[in-house]
Amino acid sequence: MKITGVKGMNDLLPAEVGRWQQMEATARELFGLYGYREVRTPVVEHHALFARGVGTDTDIVQKEMYAFEDKGEELLCLRPEGTAGVVRAFIEHGLHVEGPQKLYYLGPMFRRERPQKGRYRQFHQIGVEAFGTAEPAIDVEQIAMLDDYLARLGVKAALKLNSVGDAACRPAYLADLRAWLGERRAELCDDCNGRIERNPLRVLDCKVPTCQPVLARAPRLLERLCPACDAHHRAVTAGLDALGVAYAVDGRLVRGLDYYIRTAYEFSSDALGAQSAVAGGGRYDPLVETLGGPPTPGIGFALGQERLALILAAAGGPAPVRRPEVFFVSADEAGAREALVRAAELRRAGVACDLDARGGKLARQFKQAERVGARWAVVLGAAELASGQAKLKDLATREETPVALSALAARFAPAAR
Numbered sequence: 031m032k033i034t035g036v037k038g039m040n041d042l043l044p045a046e047v048g049r050w051q052q053m054e055a056t057a058r059e060l061f062g063l064y065g066y067r068e069v070r071t072p073v074v075e076h077h078a079l080f081a082r083g084v085g086t087d088t089d090i091v092q093k094e095m096y097a098f099e100d101k102g103e104e105l106l107c108l109r110p111e112g113t114a115g116v117v118r119a120f121i122e123h124g125l126h127v128e129g130p131q132k133l134y135y136l137g138p139m140f141r142r143e144r145p146q147k148g149r150y151r152q153f154h155q156i157g158v159e160a161f162g163t164a165e166p167a168i169d170v171e172q173i174a175m176l177d178d179y180l181a182r183l184g185v186k187a188a189l190k191l192n193s194v195g196d197a198a199c200r201p202a203y204l205a206d207l208r209a210w211l212g213e214r215r216a217e218l219c220d221d222c223n224g225r226i227e228r229n230p231l232r233v234l235d236c237k238v239p240t241c242q243p244v245l246a247r248a249p250r251l252l253e254r255l256c257p258a259c260d261a262h263h264r265a266v267t268a269g270l271d272a273l274g275v276a277y278a279v280d281g282r283l284v285r286g287l288d289y290y291i292r293t294a295y296e297f298s299s300d301a302l303g304a305q306s307a308v309a310g311g312g313r314y315d316p317l318v319e320t321l322g323g324p325p326t327p328g329i330g331f332a333l334g335q336e337r338l339a340l341i342l343a344a345a346g347g348p349a350p351v352r353r354p355e356v357f358f359v360s361a362d363e364a365g366a367r368e369a370l371v372r373a374a375e376l377r378r379a380g381v382a383c384d385l386d387a388r389g390g391k392l393a394r395q396f397k398q399a400e401r402v403g404a405r406w407a408v409v410l411g412a413a414e415l416a417s418g419q420a421k422l423k424d425l426a427t428r429e430e431t432p433v434a435l436s437a438l439a440a441r442f443a444p445a446a447r
């Protein structure tokens with residue numbers, strides 16, 4: 031019986047991987063410029079971390095977790111998101127004592143969702159968290175960094191921004207919203223009805239078309255923020271204006287979890303269809319304390335790499351691939367031995383090169399050179415070794431020029447070009 035991959039968990043093949051390396055290298059480079067440092071936490075955590083850190087009321091914890099008992103001893107799970115683990119590590123290793131921290135992570139996340147375009151069971155996120163700064167300047171800097179990141183990759187995505195208030199202004203609003211939604215139960219879908227009591231804010235986020243016209247009229251928290259939340263929100267928009275970051279304030283944008291306060295934001299792209307969000311972020315000041323740490327404000331975002339890859343692919347152009355500069359073709363045994371030595375020499379000089387280790391017919395070796403997209407071919411054999419001269423063949427134009435073997439490395443070394 032043939033064994034296939036697990037549903038919703040994808041292989042990433044060499045033809046596509048260049049795009050992923052590009053998004054990861056760009057993240058490392060750019061986030062580093064902003065003072066964020068990488069943190070790597072395990073893929074497996076205690077189930078309780080997410081029950082508390084994401085919330086038992088959420089779809090993630092109720093329906094989507096890959097949880098298992100480790101030999102009947104402990105309830106563990108594959109992480110469904112990155113923030114809870116980073117917060118746990120932050121607390122466990124006492125990083126707060128050093129002052130504000132800016133951290134980023136990359137890696138696989140697992141949610142047992144129904145697989146569809148842009149939604150998988152193993153997917154990958156690039157995320158950041160900034161701890162220890164309650165001031166809106168960090169919100170501005172972080173949002174601008176994500177904007178900068180997408181721009182570097184040539185991605186056009188729309189930024190939506192909102193404030194979801196805090197413990198001072200949200201409870202009274204939620205009571206009103208519950209009552210308002212309660213009067214319109216018949217017009218709302220089953221999911222919405224189920225959420226009116228548990229998580230009314232999340233109702234505003236419903237994507238069901240028949241719910242849209244109703245929810246468009248719902249009362250907005252943005253107009254009822256307490257003075258502190260209002261000042262924070264104004265400072266964020268003013269900061270983004272000053273940096274020239276375009277955004278649209280959207281009173282219906284929410285983050286589903288209770289510990290989110292004030293700033294909520296999302297980047298979305300039309301290229302994605304129904305799963306339009308490529309990255310979502312927000313401020314979660316109560317979270318560190320909820321997970322047993324000292325009161326520490328925090329704000330972060332997570333970006334879905336599969337969705338970013340879809341946008342990049344839709345924008346056209348194949349994924350970048352590294353092609354060999356030089357391909358050694360061997361005419362005989364002596365040439366094959368020399369090819370290994372010369373290839374090693376070129377690689378030490380930083381030149382990508384390759385050869386067909388099977389040897390054999392010249393035509394087959396040239397075919398292999400073309401298949402891997404090599405730029406130049408060099409044929410080596412007893413005659414070339416004796417004369418110290420070989421022919422350098424331009425595989426695009428088929429032109430040949432003589433080259434001294436001793437000059438090969440210098441001819442192709444990056445510094446020489």
Ligand code: ATP
Nearest residue numbers: 143148149150153307308309310332333334336337
């Ligand atoms: P959505 O509303 O699309 O389900 P979410 O609110 O569950 O998103 P977050 O938990 O905020 O998403 O995760 C941040 C990002 O991770 C999303 O914007 C998306 O790009 C990506 N993402 C989330 N779930 C998946 C998934 N199952 N497959 C692929 N990417 C995902």
Ligand code: MG
Nearest residue numbers: 089090141143
């Ligand atoms: Mg989701």
